[in-house]
Amino acid sequence: MHKIADIEIQHDIMLANRKLAKKNQKILDNANVFAVDFLGAIGSGKTSLIEKLIQEMDYPVAVIAGDVISKFDAGRFEKYNVPVIGLNTGKECHLDSHLVEHALHDLPLDEVDILFIENVGNLICPVDFDLGSHIRVVVISVSEGDDTVEKHPLIFKDADLVVINKVDIAAAVGADEDKMVEDVKKINPDVQVIKTSLKENKGLSEIIESLHKFMAE
Amino acid sequence: MHELSMADAIVKTVIEAAEKNDAIEVLEVTVELGQITLLNPEQLKFMLEVLSEDTIVSGAKFNMEEVPVEIECFSCGFKGKADTDELDHYVPIINCPECEERNLNITAGRECNVKNIKIEKSDEDAQDS
Numbered sequence: 001m002h003k004i005a006d007i008e009i010q011h012d013i014m015l016a017n018r019k020l021a022k023k024n025q026k027i028l029d030n031a032n033v034f035a036v037d038f039l040g041a042i043g044s045g046k047t048s049l050i051e052k053l054i055q056e057m058d059y060p061v062a063v064i065a066g067d068v069i070s071k072f073d074a075g076r077f078e079k080y081n082v083p084v085i086g087l088n089t090g091k092e093c094h095l096d097s098h099l100v101e102h103a104l105h106d107l108p109l110d111e112v113d114i115l116f117i118e119n120v121g122n123l124i125c126p127v128d129f130d131l132g133s134h135i136r137v138v139v140i141s142v143s144e145g146d147d148t149v150e151k152h153p154l155i156f157k158d159a160d161l162v163v164i165n166k167v168d169i170a171a172a173v174g175a176d177e178d179k180m181v182e183d184v185k186k187i188n189p190d191v192q193v194i195k196t197s198l199k200e201n202k203g204l205s206e207i208i209e210s211l212h213k214f215m216a217e
Numbered sequence: 218m219h220e221l222s223m224a225d226a227i228v229k230t231v232i233e234a235a236e237k238n239d240a241i242e243v244l245e246v247t248v249e250l251g252q253i254t255l256l257n258p259e260q261l262k263f264m265l266e267v268l269s270e271d272t273i274v275s276g277a278k279f280n281m282e283e284v285p286v287e288i289e290c291f292s293c294g295f296k297g298k299a300d301t302d303e304l305d306h307y308v309p310i311i312n313c314p315e316c317e318e319r320n321l322n323i324t325a326g327r328e329c330n331v332k333n334i335k336i337e338k339s340d341e342d343a344q345d346s
Contacts (some may be wrong), residue, residue, distance in 0.1 A: 004336070009332065013223055094219060096303060128327065
């Protein structure tokens with residue numbers, strides 16, 4: 001007769017990532033680096049926004065470019081002569097703290113003030129994985145459809161700043177950008193939502209102003 | 218879709234606990250999954266079954282327990298279970314049940330915990346323990 005035993009484990013699978021995220025933030029704080037995690041849909045303009053911010057913000061910047069295959073975005077950032085680490089997630093749909101920790105070790109953090117982290121284009125999976133950044137910016141565009149916010153509430157609940165890009169083509173794709181703003185406000189009433197057309201540099205100064213505010217906090 | 222990597226972490230946790238407790242077989246594994254954790258319980262269960270093949274966990278029954286969403290409402294101060302309007306959507310929209318506001322802090326419902334396991338020990342180990 002074999003003995004049957006109940007073993008209490010209570011092991012939080014997400015905890016390992018959260019612990020590493022805290023560690024990452026400590027590394028960043030010790031080096032006085034402000035880190036921004038850019039999340040958002042595929043093709044919404046995350047890379048374009050970071051490119052503009054590198055050019056317009058008067059700070060030494062470093063970038064972590066996360067993607068399934070990261071060399072394409074990393075190559076775009078390298079043109080601005082800033083330190084860039086490309087993180088290939090391979091089959092994974094999000095960056096995690098472990099990958100970011102490795103990148104932090106490889107970046108000259110003492111030489112930069114701001115770190116931009118571009119997450120994998122995905123409105124679902126990155127939500128549960130803090131990276132240790134100081135704020136999360138969610139970038140979507142009107143071309144994903146004006147029901148995008150309603151369909152992915154959690155990512156907007158956790159956002160510190162929301163950017164709705166490509167408003168210049170809203171009419172052409174039949175999207176109501178003001179509805180998208182209202183939908184975000186329903187989920188996260190206090191978050192700032194900025195409508196942009198990065199192609200026309202519209203809304204860019206508001207984003208920079210907002211980032212400055214977060215950095216001062 | 219990161220059910221595979223999460224399932225891998227769960228199976229590793231279970232194997233470690235089973236070996237530590239001198240199990241010869243794992244009969245049941247109970248996983249607590251928050252209602253708004255962005256993992257699909259059915260997919261996760263399937264991955265768990267696939268990944269446990271040829272391990273001590275092979276053949277175990279996986280119980281998925283849903284952890285309801287709990288909130289702290291910034292508008293009215295309510296603390297407790299949230300109103301989750303599920304509709305046909307996998308991720309419910311979260312409201313305060315008292316004032317229906319959505320300006321709130323989520324205090325539970327985002328978990329992925331290995332809660333407990335039921336194991337079988339051999340006679341010798343059973344006598345030892």
